[in-house]
Amino acid sequence: MTSFYKDYQKIFVSVDCIIFGFDENKLKILIGKRKMDPGRGEWSLYGGFVHNDESVDDAAHRTLFELTGMRNVYMRQVGAFGAVDRDPGERVVSVAYYAFINVKDYDDRLLKEHGVEWVNIEEIPSLYSDHREMVDKARKLMKEQIKTDPVGFNLLPNLFTLTQLQRLYEAVNNEELDKRNFRKRVKEMDFIEKTDLIDKKSSKRGAYLYRFNKKAYNEDSNFKL
Amino acid sequence: MTSFYKDYQKIFVSVDCIIFGFDENKLKILIGKRKMDPGRGEWSLYGGFVHNDESVDDAAHRTLFELTGMRNVYMRQVGAFGAVDRDPGERVVSVAYYAFINVKDYDDRLLKEHGVEWVNIEEIPSLYSDHREMVDKARKLMKEQIKTDPVGFNLLPNLFTLTQLQRLYEAVNNEELDKRNFRKRVKEMDFIEKTDLIDKKSSKRGAYLYRFNKKAYNEDSNFKL
DNA sequence: CCAAAAGTGTTCCGTCTACACCCATGG
DNA sequence: CCATGGGTGTAGACGGAACACTTTTGG
Numbered sequence: 001m002t003s004f005y006k007d008y009q010k011i012f013v014s015v016d017c018i019i020f021g022f023d024e025n026k027l028k029i030l031i032g033k034r035k036m037d038p039g040r041g042e043w044s045l046y047g048g049f050v051h052n053d054e055s056v057d058d059a060a061h062r063t064l065f066e067l068t069g070m071r072n073v074y075m076r077q078v079g080a081f082g083a084v085d086r087d088p089g090e091r092v093v094s095v096a097y098y099a100f101i102n103v104k105d106y107d108d109r110l111l112k113e114h115g116v117e118w119v120n121i122e123e124i125p126s127l128y129s130d131h132r133e134m135v136d137k138a139r140k141l142m143k144e145q146i147k148t149d150p151v152g153f154n155l156l157p158n159l160f161t162l163t164q165l166q167r168l169y170e171a172v173n174n175e176e177l178d179k180r181n182f183r184k185r186v187k188e189m190d191f192i193e194k195t196d197l198i199d200k201k202s203s204k205r206g207a208y209l210y211r212f213n214k215k216a217y218n219e220d221s222n223f224k225l
Numbered sequence: 226m227t228s229f230y231k232d233y234q235k236i237f238v239s240v241d242c243i244i245f246g247f248d249e250n251k252l253k254i255l256i257g258k259r260k261m262d263p264g265r266g267e268w269s270l271y272g273g274f275v276h277n278d279e280s281v282d283d284a285a286h287r288t289l290f291e292l293t294g295m296r297n298v299y300m301r302q303v304g305a306f307g308a309v310d311r312d313p314g315e316r317v318v319s320v321a322y323y324a325f326i327n328v329k330d331y332d333d334r335l336l337k338e339h340g341v342e343w344v345n346i347e348e349i350p351s352l353y354s355d356h357r358e359m360v361d362k363a364r365k366l367m368k369e370q371i372k373t374d375p376v377g378f379n380l381l382p383n384l385f386t387l388t389q390l391q392r393l394y395e396a397v398n399n400e401e402l403d404k405r406n407f408r409k410r411v412k413e414m415d416f417i418e419k420t421d422l423i424d425k426k427s428s429k430r431g432a433y434l435y436r437f438n439k440k441a442y443n444e445d446s447n448f449k450l
Numbered sequence: 451c452c453a454a455a456a457g458t459g460t461t462c463c464g465t466c467t468a469c470a471c472c473c474a475t476g477g
Numbered sequence: 478c479c480a481t482g483g484g485t486g487t488a489g490a491c492g493g494a495a496c497a498c499t500t501t502t503g504g
Contacts, residue, residue, distance in 0.1 A: 004262055004314035008274040010235030013307075013318050037229055049233040052316055056307025080305040080320045082238075082281025089229035091277055093238050093318075095305045163456075180458070181494070203455040205501040388483075405485070406467070428482040429475040 012092040015060040016047035016131065017067075018078065018138040021103040021118055022155040027171040028103070029135065030067075032116035034128055038088045044128035045135070046116065047094065060097040067114055068106055074154045075099045076145070078138045086130045096134040098142055100154035122174075143172055150191075150212060150223045159209040161199050162186060169225055185225060191216035237317040240285040241272035241356065242292075243303065243363040246328040246343055247380040252396040253328070254360065255292075257341035259353055263313045269353035270360070271341065272319065285322040292339055293331055299379045300324045301370070303363045311355045321359040323367055325379035347399075368397055375416075375437060375448045384434040386424050387411060394450055410450060416441035 019030040034044040048063040050056050060075055078096035086092070103118065111117065119125070124135065146152045152168055153160075166182050186192050191213045198206040217223070244255040259269040271292050275284040285300055303321035311317070328343065336342065344350070349360060371377045377393055378385075391407050411417050416438045423431040442448070 005237055005274065005317070008237060009277045011238045011275065011277070012230055012233060013236045013238065049230065050236065050307065050318070052234045052236070053309060055309050056305055056318060059307075077304050079302050080281055082275065082284075082320065084278060084280050092230070093275070093281060093320075095307065095318075161456090178494070178496085179456090180496080183457080184459090200503095203501090204503045205454085205456055207456055386483090403468075404483090405469080408484080409486090425475090429477080430473070430481080430483055431475080432483055 012090060013050040013056065014047050014092050014094040015050060015056060015063055016045040016081075016094050016096045016134055017060060017064055017075075018045060018096060018098040018135055019064070019067075020098060020100050020121075020138075020142065020155060021106070022168050022171065023103040023118065025167040025171060027121040027168075028118040029121060029124070030106075030116050030118055031124070031127070032114060035115070039128045042128040043125045045096075045131045046114075050095075056095050057097075060095070060099075064099055067116070068101065068110065070101065070105065073099050073101055074151055076141070076151075078134060078141060081130050081134060083130065088129070094134075096138060098138040100151060102155060102157055104157055121171075146172055147225060148223060150217055152225075153212040159195065159197060159199075159211055161202065161207040161209060163202070163207060165210070182225075186210075189223060191220060237315060238275040238281065239272050239317050239319040240275060240281060240288055241270040241306075241319050241321045241359055242285060242289055242300075243270060243321060243323040243360055244289070244292075245323060245325050245346075245363075245367065245380060246331070247393050247396065248328040248343065250392040250396060252346040252393075253343040254346060254349070255341050255343055256349070256352070257339060260340070264353045267353040268350045270321075270356045271339075275320075281320050282322075285320070285324075289324055292341070293326065293335065295326065295330065298324050298326055299376055301366070301376075303359060303366060306355055306359060308355065313354070319359075321363060323363040325376060327380060327382055329382055346396075371397055372450060373448060375442055377450075378437040384420065384422060384424070384436055386427065386432040386434060388427070388432060390435070407450075411435075414448060416445060 021028045021030065031043050031045060034040055034042050046063065046067050048059065048066070050059040054062065061073070064073055064075065065071055075097045078098055080093060080095050082093045084091065121139065124132070126132070127135070155168060156164060162183055165186070166177055166179065170177055193211050193213050195209050195211060197209040199209050200206045246253045246255065256268050256270060259265055259267050271288065273284065273288040273291070275281050279287065286298070289298055289300065290296055300322045303323055305318060305320050307318045309316065311319070346364065349357070351357070352360070380393060381389060387408055390411070391402055391404065395402055418436050418438050420434050420436060422434040424434050425431040
């Protein structure tokens, strides 16, 4: 191997995932107790090291796949975290990513197998290393992104009611929204399609189910919620 | 040294700087011809490797200091770039940062000494590796940031005219702005203070010089341009 | 029959946009 | 005296926010 940069030092590079989910009208993230030293037993994001033969983005997707068995999950980079002693073991630079998954696609068996839990975004215990910073930055970024980018649908089932969609936005913004104004905005976006299916789980009367039409969105990309 | 992570691979980590400047009513960045292999002679951002005893942020500031001799420059992380073969030499993960400097603080002697040049943001030649991607992402981010964060003043002298400020925003947004509307907005922000000094360089009549009062901003942080 | 969630329009207010003329001065 | 950039206010359009009642049905 040619080494152009032999005078410089190599560093461990890892990825950490802030995995967002939405359940019981609450925004949640998936965290677990760390199973390795240092920091064994502390609450932590799920992460892993970047291998030499994969991009950093790929490492994030692989890590998420190892945990959830899901591929093609929506992920976005939050940033690199590079304080010298951020990891008490050795020098590790970590790149944080957030992911959106539909909680229903992730069964309890997997949760137990990996020793991870959904915790309410407002009730996060103290976390290993700088993971809390990562979560805070991820939350801030996703809050901005979700306003103008139709990525929030990844947190919902394919078919959802307008009330579910509204509750999601309320959880993300941490404030109540006006139902009529919210629905007016939704109605203007033709790529949020009303089906003739009715959900009866959450009310006696039943509510129409909607779906997000990605193809239609690509032709008319103006999203605002 | 204890090695907790010995089963994993270390990787070179570097930083690359997108150094923004504003001169002759144009937004510019500072680039130079690469002086090392691989890629010798290609246009490139200014960068360097992260050392073991400094944070990634510190490495970015040190790199910028080496080039400009300036400390405490405003810098912000753009993100990590981690494709496997992004660097033709070896595996290198690079963290990009953008910086705002006042072109007047950077003299021609230094420019020549380091072989770097200011190039108009709209006329960037093809760049080494994935540097173009970094520039594009930096530009997008700064364009958003500058709307609601008073960081653009770092691109101007301490004392500036309203026309200068407007030209800066026009260059960043790549569109002309209405003078009266622009000045109305400025007038509402008390931390942009009118001095009784007059600049006569750019007009016969002369224009009042303004300054950004950071302390006043901290007490009343609503900025919008 | 009633509790509980679904569904539906209008008015008001504040913000953003468009727009044109006089002023001061150096050369 | 005139060319050049500096400086100023108003009216109309638009988008966001506030707001209350009827419908459906399972238990």
